[in-house]
Amino acid sequence: MEGINWIEKQAKLYRNLALTGRYQAVVHLEDEEDETFWDYQLQTIKPGRYRYLYFSKSDDGKDTRGCEQCLKFRPYLTARFFICIDSDLRLLRGEAELLAKNFIAQTYAYSWENHLCEASHLNERMKLIQPETDFDIQAFLTSFSRIVYKPLLYLIRYGADSHLNQLWNVSKFNACIPLQPKRTDLADNGKEYLKTVQSLFDTATGKLTEEPAQTNETLTPENAYLHIQGHQLYKLILHIGTLLCKGTGIAFRTDILDKGLHTTGYDEIEELQNDLKAILDN
Numbered sequence: 001m002e003g004i005n006w007i008e009k010q011a012k013l014y015r016n017l018a019l020t021g022r023y024q025a026v027v028h029l030e031d032e033e034d035e036t037f038w039d040y041q042l043q044t045i046k047p048g049r050y051r052y053l054y055f056s057k058s059d060d061g062k063d064t065r066g067c068e069q070c071l072k073f074r075p076y077l078t079a080r081f082f083i084c085i086d087s088d089l090r091l092l093r094g095e096a097e098l099l100a101k102n103f104i105a106q107t108y109a110y111s112w113e114n115h116l117c118e119a120s121h122l123n124e125r126m127k128l129i130q131p132e133t134d135f136d137i138q139a140f141l142t143s144f145s146r147i148v149y150k151p152l153l154y155l156i157r158y159g160a161d162s163h164l165n166q167l168w169n170v171s172k173f174n175a176c177i178p179l180q181p182k183r184t185d186l187a188d189n190g191k192e193y194l195k196t197v198q199s200l201f202d203t204a205t206g207k208l209t210e211e212p213a214q215t216n217e218t219l220t221p222e223n224a225y226l227h228i229q230g231h232q233l234y235k236l237i238l239h240i241g242t243l244l245c246k247g248t249g250i251a252f253r254t255d256i257l258d259k260g261l262h263t264t265g266y267d268e269i270e271e272l273q274n275d276l277k278a279i280l281d282n
Contacts, residue, residue, distance in 0.1 A: 006057045011076030017051060018080035024048040025280070028056065028070050028083045037112040037261065038084045038105075041272060044263045046280045077103035079282035086111035092156050092219055092227060100275035103282075108268040111230030115269060116260040117141070117237045118226070125256050126241070133244050137237075140190045145225035147194060151176070151201045152224050153212035160213075168208055170229060176200035177228075179235045183243050190240070226268055 014026045024046055029038060032054040042050055058064040058072075070083040074097070077083060082103035088110055090098060098104050109115055116122075123138035151173055158168040177197060185193040219227060234257075241252035250256070263273050 006059055006061055007072050008076060010056050011073055011081060014053070014081040015076075015078055021051060022049065023051045023080075025079065026051045026053065026081045028053040028073060028081075030067050030070060030085055031055075031065050034084070034086075034112060037115070040261045041263060041276055042280075045273065045276050071104075074102065074104070079103065079279055082279050086230070087227075089156065089159060089227070092152070092213075092216070093160065094216070100278035103279055105272065105275045105279060108271045109226040109230070110228060110233075113230030113234040114226045114228075115262070116257055117233050118260065118262065118266055118269070119145075121262050121265060122237070122257070122260055125259060126244075129256050130245055130248060130250050132248075135186060135240075135244050136189050137241075140194075140240075141225050142222065143189070143194050144197065145223065146221045147198050147201060148177075148228055149219070149221040149224040150212060151205055152219060152227060153215070154205055154208055156213035156219075157210060158208070164210060168205070172204060174229060174232050176204055177232060177236065179232065180239050181243075183246075186240060186243065223268070 014028070017023070018026045024042075027038065027042070027050055029035060029052055035052050035054075039050060039052070055063045055065040056069060056073075058069060067085045067088065070085050073081075073083060082105065084105045085098075085107070087098075087106045087108055091106065091108060098106055107115065119138040119141040122141075123136065126133065126135075126137050154168050155170065155173055158164040159170075177200075178193075181190070181193040181196075185196070225233060238253055238257060241257055245252040245256075262269055264270060
């Protein structure tokens with residue numbers, strides 16, 4: 001139907017729904033799979049009933065999911081109707097206005113899956129559930145993070161230019177991270193696997209002629225792994241953990257990895273929590 005501002009119309013409906021349905025808030029997510037993570041974060045701050053939206057109608061009236069759809073509601077957000085999105089690379093590119101004062105919460109990592117792989121908590125749980133392993137996940141992720149740091153700086157720089165993006169993009173970046181290392185490659189905290197990853201990135205980025213993006217406060221060699229594509233990191237850690245737990249009776253995914261929801265202990269999750277508090281306190 002022509003002439004209908006679907007976004008504004010829905011925003012009014014959702015704001016009213018928060019009141020009539022007696023919800024703490026109506027929260028628009030990118031997709032249904034995001035609910036467990038965001039509900040855990042919100043319940044920690046302000047327990048209660050939240051109504052989660054996984055899609056809404058786009059400008060042409062079609063049901064649409066994803067971050068860009070969430071962001072279309074920016075002019076109409078309030079403390080009773082707000083959005084929770086993955087940062088993707090927006091945070092590293094310095095995109096403005098994705099702030100709690102604008103009723104936008106973001107992951108401060110590429111996506112919520114990165115938080116499940118946070119090194120210190122994951123290593124702590126691994127040692128608790130599977131104390132016999134000699135693999136130090138925190139040491140592995142620290143080394144891995146240092147390897148992906150500079151390629152990420154290239155990704156920020158090249159992704160901002162449509163021509164350069166053809167030369168270095170997320171797909172080419174991901175191709176340098178094999179997701180199914182062999183068990184023998186994991187000896188000495190993944191030394192051989194890490195050598196392979198380093199070599200692949202060196203070869204790929206060695207062909208790039210433009211300088212990478214300048215360093216910034218958000219991205220460091222230590223936290224770079226939290227800013228690569230979350231699905232990729234999750235798949236890699238799931239594969240490694242499954243190999244390490246093989247024959248032990250421990251299900252790495254359900255017993256360890258998917259239990260990795262936290263609200264404190266590292267900067268990215270604490271910034272996320274601070275934003276949610278600021279939104280809910282309005």
